[in-house]
Amino acid sequence: MAAMDLQDRAQYLSLALFAQGVISALMGYVDENKRAHLKDALEDALSSLLRAKNPSLSPRGRASVFNSYEQLRTLEEVWNADERESAIRMMRAIVRAPSSRNVKPNADKLISLFARLQNQALWNFEQPKPVSPRVLQRLCQLA
Helix, strand or coil: CCHHHHHHHHHHHHHHHHHHHHHHHHHHHHHHCCCCCHHHHHHHHHHHHHHHHCCCCCCCCCCCCCCCHHHHHHHHHHCCHHHHHHHHHHHHHHHHCCCCHHHHHHHHHHHHHHHHHHHHHHHHHHCCCCCCHHHHHHHHHHC
């Protein structure tokens, strides 16, 4: 296996790790009402999703995901446009009012969405596929 191939495939692991961080923060919030890492994790995820939606946005916060072909492809495979918009709305609601009882069901839904993203990223690491034209076009927009 070529070094470049392994480097490209490592992007899937990076995405899986990112998704796991969001899941852990959300689970701590849902199960134990822990908020220590919740805001940072959700703001990083929001920033990354918004940048994936509009590549001209400059990244905020820590390192952004969805800035490589592999990560964008995985996002496109797992979440449709409605799910992305829904995830953005739910994260914003939780960041705005984490004390509200109404946002805990959103956190559960987000856990499920990010678990799907994590699982697909791990699957893609193990079983890489050729480039999809739609994702390739999105990558060209990022350049």
